Amino acid sequence: MQQANPPHQPPGTHGFTEMVFPERTNHYGTLFGGQALLLMGQAAFVTASRHARRAVVMARCSGVDFLAPVPQGQALELQARVVRSGTSSMTVQVEGAAHDLATGRLVPAVRGAFEMVAVDAAGRPSPLSPTETP
Template sequence: MDAKPCIDSLAVKNSHVLPPDTNSHGTLFGGKLMAYIDDVAAIASVRHCRKPVVTASTDSVDFLQPVFEGDTICLEGFVTYTHNTSMEVFVKAVTENLLTGDRKLCTTAFLSMVAVDENNQPAQVPPVYPESDEEKWLHDGAKKRHEQRRNRRKESKELAEMFGTKLPWK
């Protein structure tokens, strides 16, 4: 498989924040924003590997600024790193007050997406390479984040074994 530049996977989503999207504080529901993030990550990763994908993990979603009703939100995501069948996708979200033009970075997130074949089994993905300084910075830190994901997944499996499906009060 030929390597592809990060920018080839770029996915952009814009949305107007309407009343049904907001909580009692008049700000965008965190879960709604997380759904947008997952959607953008899926589009970016499919664009990179041209195969169906599933979300394997979300490293973090850091809410840095509120997104108010009436604002817009623009999400950008792209593949920063690949490892056999998985892809790391960086997503950032910028909120904009359309009346004033004030723009703020409101959220950043890293997701791990896995390509799957026609039998829903993990499938190989092409390598990715960075070109811009920002892409290089993200790519350089990706192996460390990949290892952190592996360790966190191991801990999650241990928790699942310990707690399983039993009720905590029995």
């Protein structure tokens, strides 16, 4: 997954770009939903890890909406940001758009919320420091 940080990106938001090549598509020639979830989960993981500055795991993925297909040959532009930070968990909102590289057109394609938990070396929830806020 390639990371991008455009200048118009809000603070605390992390951008990721992934091309939709044939091995990521379904029989309709568009991004397979499972691949979209994988990419969104990776974006949530990196964003939560940066926020927590420690190991994190995914506890839940909820409210995932597939808004539009992402055709083969286009890029999936993901934006992820921490929208809630608790004792040891945080919510990362991930939104993605289909980006037609030839025209520059962006179409909202996916969005979802990921609950991520900071963990210690034994895999148990680990408190976030009070300075770690969205």
